[in-house]
Amino acid sequence: xxxxxxxxxxxxxxxxxxxxWYTDVVKKAELIDxxxxxxxxxxxxxxxxxxxxxxxxxxxxxxETGVENVxxxxxxxxxLLEKEDHVEGFAPExxxxxxxxxxxxxxxxxxxxxxxxxxxxxxxxxxxxxxDLPKLYxxxxxxxxxxxxTRPFLRSREFLWQEGHTAHATAEEAEERTExxxxxxxxxxxxxxxxxxxxxxxxxxxxxxxxxxxxxxEALMHDGKALQSGTSHNFGSGFAKAFExxxxxxxxxxxxVHQTSWGLTTRLIGAIIMVHGDDNGLVLPPRIAxxxxxxxxxxxxxxxxxxxxxxLKNVLSNYKVxxxxxxxxxxxxxxxxxxxxxPVRVEIGPRDIAENQAxxxxxxxxxxxxxxxxELNEKVGELLNTIQSDMLARARAHxxxxxxxxxxxxxxxxxxxxxxxxVKAMWCGSQECEDKIKELTGATSRCMPFKQDHLSDTCVxxxxxxxxxxxxGRAY
Amino acid sequence: xxxxxxxxxxxxxxxxxxxxWYTDVVKKAELIDxxxxxxxxxxxxxxxxxxxxxxxxxxxxxxETGVENVxxxxxxxxxLLEKEDHVEGFAPExxxxxxxxxxxxxxxxxxxxxxxxxxxxxxxxxxxxxxDLPKLYxxxxxxxxxxxxTRPFLRSREFLWQEGHTAHATAEEAEERTExxxxxxxxxxxxxxxxxxxxxxxxxxxxxxxxxxxxxxEALMHDGKALQSGTSHNFGSGFAKAFExxxxxxxxxxxxVHQTSWGLTTRLIGAIIMVHGDDNGLVLPPRIAxxxxxxxxxxxxxxxxxxxxxxLKNVLSNYKVxxxxxxxxxxxxxxxxxxxxxPVRVEIGPRDIAENQAxxxxxxxxxxxxxxxxELNEKVGELLNTIQSDMLARARAHxxxxxxxxxxxxxxxxxxxxxxxxVKAMWCGSQECEDKIKELTGATSRCMPFKQDHLSDTCVxxxxxxxxxxxxGRAY
Numbered sequence: 034x035x036x037x038x039x040x041x042x043x044x045x046x047x048x049x050x051x052x053x054w055y056t057d058v059v060k061k062a063e064l065i066d067x068x069x070x071x072x073x074x075x076x077x078x079x080x081x082x083x084x085x086x087x088x089x090x091x092x093x094x095x096x097e098t099g100v101e102n103v104x105x106x107x108x109x110x111x112x113l114l115e116k117e118d119h120v121e122g123f124a125p126e127x128x129x130x131x132x133x134x135x136x137x138x139x140x141x142x143x144x145x146x147x148x149x150x151x152x153x154x155x156x157x158x159x160x161x162x163x164x165d166l167p168k169l170y171x172x173x174x175x176x177x178x179x180x181x182x183t184r185p186f187l188r189s190r191e192f193l194w195q196e197g198h199t200a201h202a203t204a205e206e207a208e209e210r211t212e213x214x215x216x217x218x219x220x221x222x223x224x225x226x227x228x229x230x231x232x233x234x235x236x237x238x239x240x241x242x243x244x245x246x247x248x249x250x251e252a253l254m255h256d257g258k259a260l261q262s263g264t265s266h267n268f269g270s271g272f273a274k275a276f277e278x279x280x281x282x283x284x285x286x287x288x289x290v291h292q293t294s295w296g297l298t299t300r301l302i303g304a305i306i307m308v309h310g311d312d313n314g315l316v317l318p319p320r321i322a323x324x325x326x327x328x329x330x331x332x333x334x335x336x337x338x339x340x341x342x343x344x345l346k347n348v349l350s351n352y353k354v355x356x357x358x359x360x361x362x363x364x365x366x367x368x369x370x371x372x373x374x375x376p377v378r379v380e381i382g383p384r385d386i387a388e389n390q391a392x393x394x395x396x397x398x399x400x401x402x403x404x405x406x407x408e409l410n411e412k413v414g415e416l417l418n419t420i421q422s423d424m425l426a427r428a429r430a431h432x433x434x435x436x437x438x439x440x441x442x443x444x445x446x447x448x449x450x451x452x453x454x455x456v457k458a459m460w461c462g463s464q465e466c467e468d469k470i471k472e473l474t475g476a477t478s479r480c481m482p483f484k485q486d487h488l489s490d491t492c493v494x495x496x497x498x499x500x501x502x503x504x505x506g507r508a509y
Numbered sequence: 510x511x512x513x514x515x516x517x518x519x520x521x522x523x524x525x526x527x528x529x530w531y532t533d534v535v536k537k538a539e540l541i542d543x544x545x546x547x548x549x550x551x552x553x554x555x556x557x558x559x560x561x562x563x564x565x566x567x568x569x570x571x572x573e574t575g576v577e578n579v580x581x582x583x584x585x586x587x588x589l590l591e592k593e594d595h596v597e598g599f600a601p602e603x604x605x606x607x608x609x610x611x612x613x614x615x616x617x618x619x620x621x622x623x624x625x626x627x628x629x630x631x632x633x634x635x636x637x638x639x640x641d642l643p644k645l646y647x648x649x650x651x652x653x654x655x656x657x658x659t660r661p662f663l664r665s666r667e668f669l670w671q672e673g674h675t676a677h678a679t680a681e682e683a684e685e686r687t688e689x690x691x692x693x694x695x696x697x698x699x700x701x702x703x704x705x706x707x708x709x710x711x712x713x714x715x716x717x718x719x720x721x722x723x724x725x726x727e728a729l730m731h732d733g734k735a736l737q738s739g740t741s742h743n744f745g746s747g748f749a750k751a752f753e754x755x756x757x758x759x760x761x762x763x764x765x766v767h768q769t770s771w772g773l774t775t776r777l778i779g780a781i782i783m784v785h786g787d788d789n790g791l792v793l794p795p796r797i798a799x800x801x802x803x804x805x806x807x808x809x810x811x812x813x814x815x816x817x818x819x820x821l822k823n824v825l826s827n828y829k830v831x832x833x834x835x836x837x838x839x840x841x842x843x844x845x846x847x848x849x850x851x852p853v854r855v856e857i858g859p860r861d862i863a864e865n866q867a868x869x870x871x872x873x874x875x876x877x878x879x880x881x882x883x884e885l886n887e888k889v890g891e892l893l894n895t896i897q898s899d900m901l902a903r904a905r906a907h908x909x910x911x912x913x914x915x916x917x918x919x920x921x922x923x924x925x926x927x928x929x930x931x932v933k934a935m936w937c938g939s940q941e942c943e944d945k946i947k948e949l950t951g952a953t954s955r956c957m958p959f960k961q962d963h964l965s966d967t968c969v970x971x972x973x974x975x976x977x978x979x980x981x982g983r984a985y
Contacts, residue, residue, distance in 0.1 A: 041557060066631060066634065066635065068582050068627070068630070068631070069586055069589055069627075070584045070585070070618065073582035073583075073584060073633055074582070074584070075579065075580070075581055075627075076578055076579060076580040078577035078578065078646070079579075081579050081848055082576050082578070084580075085578065101554035101558070102557050102558070102561065103551065103552060103554055103555075104551070104552040104557055104560075104651075104669065104807075105544070105551055105558050106544045106548045106550070106551070106667055107548035107549075107551060107583075107651060107653070107667055108547045108604075108667070109546070110545055110546060113545055120777035124610075124611075125610045125611055126610050127610065128606045128608070128609050128618075128622065129586075129606060129609075130602070130604045130605060130606050130607075131605065131606075131607045131608065132605035133602045133604050133605075133606065133619075133655040134600075134602050134603065134655040134665075135601055141608075142546065142604075144583075144620070151544070151545075151551075155542060155544070155551055156546050157898070158542065159542065170554070174651070175580075175583060175650070175905055177583070179609040179610040180628045190609075191578065191582055191583055191584070219558075225625065251943070276581075280764050303671065309664055359640075382755075399540070406588065416626075
């Protein structure tokens with residue numbers, strides 16, 4: 034069986050070549066396929082189902098805070114895109130439509146790289162009175178950025194995301210919403226993806242063009258590199274002034290609105306892979322896994338085995354369960370289920386049936402345990418909860434063990450070189466020091482965490498008085 | 510209050526100008542807004558929530574039949590698009606990307622008008638053995654067709670849809686899937702949208718380029734025009750031959766796969782409007798309504814009224830309920846709730862509270878009834894069910910009352926001119942007669958229904974022996 038053969042050829046070990054290990058996992062766990070369009074990927078069922086679960090969970094959380102979904106056009110006229118400063122950041126990387134059918138367009142349209150300008154144009158017509166505020170809109174869509182080098186999920190020319198765009202009467206409300214969504218993202222990552230994140234603010238250098246403040250969640254991958262996993266921007270009234278988005282307040286005076294935007298992408302699937310995966314493939318946290326339990330019948334040709342497997346599927350109907358009744362050997366099925374990251378495997382064979390038991394195997398630790406079938410439902414439920422919390426604890430321990438401190442440049446440089454991870458260090462607030470640190474180490478400022486530590490009084494780079502403690506790191 | 514004022518200016522009556530009535534409803538029920546991109550619309554929360562409900566219900570039904578979701582790139586290289594005949598149908602109406610960032614592309618990319626070619630390209634790599642079959646993939650996405658004239662939901666340059674693409678080992682399986690999906694669409698329209706449809710097959714002239722057979726569901730709008738509401742295509746192995754999609758069967762012989770595709774779009778929202786709407790606005794079937802019950806407090810400034818309204822919201826927590834606690838008058842709120850098509854309105858004021866009752870008002874019939882608060886939950890549930898089935902019955906009665914028969918061309922022409930609706934007539938099977946009928950009447954063959962009647966032995970147009978009974982009509 035050609036397919037099985039490919040599967041069990043061991044994938045590259047992450048210690049040997051982390052990048053190749055990543056590529057092997059996305060392919061062999063059948064998350065994506067490459068397409069005929071350079072830099073664009075096909076997201077296969079196993080990958081898309083993870084995204085559907087992310088969508089479902091996030092969408093629910095958004096709506097709990099009053100957010101409503103809308104859909105904006107995928108095209109932005111060039112003149113509209115140019116209306117705001119932040120176009121300069123995007124112009125070199127947008128795809129341009131120049132023909133509609135057989136005729137050249139009078140004005141070029143870009144395929145949205147992000148939709149601030151469309152939302153602003155819409156809000157300028159939609160908002161007249163304080164009664165129309167706040168607007169709490171979000172859309173799920175795909176966006177295009179013409180990247181030179183691409184990697185599945187991490188950087189592709191087209192990717193899927195959600196983009197929230199809100200408009201508020203006051204600066205305070207906008208700030209509150211910006212922080213609320215950042216915390217919503219962080220809680221989601223920790224509770225559902227078992228992925229601990231640092232919550233903080235981007236420096237001026239790293240913030241989104243056009244934003245007054247950009248907040249970010251930063252996660253640490255298994256190789257010690259950082260991954261920006263979600264951002265939330267406070268735009269103040271900059272866009273409102275450029276697009277004339279004004280409302281009449283209760284005293285009938287015209288005021289500019291205050292806006293936010295916040296987004297999270299399929300990149301997060303890359304993060305799940307690189308935070309939890311191991312040399313046997315993907316490891317999915319139970320709360321995001323499209324299949325939580327795989328039942329593998331052993332000696333399935335023997336009478337009663339397959340029937341028992343289906344019966345157990347019914348017993349476990351509270352969970353997302355599949356029976357692998359294909360004609361592959363149990364060994365193949367074990368590897369396959371591991372490659373795909375399914376949290377719990379249930380093995381059931383004639384001897385187990387005779388003894389009214391089954392074997393449970395954890396994907397994350399490979400630990401095996403024998404349980405009575407009378408307790409199966411309860412034990413599987415407990416095990417899924419345990420795996421979820423253990424995965425978070427393990428990822429947090431890894432992150433903490435790879436978070437270092439530096440109070441002078443020598444130790445900073447040495448740490449980045451020798452110990453992949455986050456480096457916490459004090460900073461004077463100047464872009465010169467950020468640039469210099471990047472030049473010397475390749476590390477960038479990831480964020481100024483909300484939880485500040487005081488490591489010393491002076492900037493790690495220039496020795497001048499420090500204003501913030503910053504997380505630094507090499508990043509994806 | 511500017512907004513209220515706009516709302517209660519009566520909309521155009523559908524009898525006066527149906528097209529204007531439609532435009533008024535989509536705007537005033539706040540389903541869409543026009544955008545800065547000609548032919549592209551902004552789908553607003555009230556419109557998008559309908560689409561979300563359609564997605565949720567259809568997606569569930571798809572998955573019950575084994576379908577899995579994927580995501581394909583939005584771009585198709587020109588060379589790939591040209592690989593199959595059906596490109597000729599799409600070439601005049603695709604949008605072309607010619608620049609990526611600042612550089613011209615070596616090969617133009619079109620924004621997908623539909624994704625047959627991408628799925629085929631993918632399947633040609635993905636399918637090797639009979640073990641890989643069937644493939645039952647679907648995607649939810651937006652597609653672009655550069656239409657000259659556009660109307661919200663009915664015909665726009667970008668629209669949202671789902672496209673299913675399946676590959677099977679045998680012709681029988683492909684045919685079975687094609688019919689299964691058509692019936693799934695039809696059942697969905699009738700059960701959820703309260704919209705009766707004719708199920709049938711397109712003539713060769715009207716079928717999808719590249720398909721062996723196209724099945725369709727056709728609905729009748731309130732103005733007597735037909736709307737094609739969903740299609741399902743059997744491709745046979747035509748695409749498989751063009752794209753070399755072969756599998757080795759159990760005897761290890763290479764065979765071409767047999768394929769299907771099927772799609773349904775945001776056009777369906779236009780159908781809901783035109784089947785159920787009235788001169789007060791939108792009328793939504795309860796099973797698709799984003800808000801099923803609107804509670805309107807009367808004299809809400811009086812003590813206890815708002816509290817009671819919120820209390821009733823909790824009592825009705827099985828349904829999708831909102832309380833309109835804005836500072837508008839009850840009259841405005843009634844009109845607004847009607848314009849938005851909310852199936853049931855609950856009115857509650859001080860006198861109602863004193864008498865432990867509330868007034869229920871049906872959106873579809875405007876019927877009022879007083880119910881005891883002790884029975885409110887039960888009565889609202891019953892009423893929603895009654896409205897759902899009454900709406901289907903009423904739409905069916907309207908459709909049937911506007912379905913005519915013709916056995917000669919004189920009566921055919923007269924019927925189409927004078928009685929908007931479907932005309933059933935026998936047909937010889939030649940495209941000449943289809944062309945002639947279109948020329949004489951503007952009516953096209955909508956479908957050859959699965960349920961055939963025998964009206965006469967001869968073609969309504971040429972008098973030669975008839976082979977099929979056909980539904981004809983002017984269409985959107």
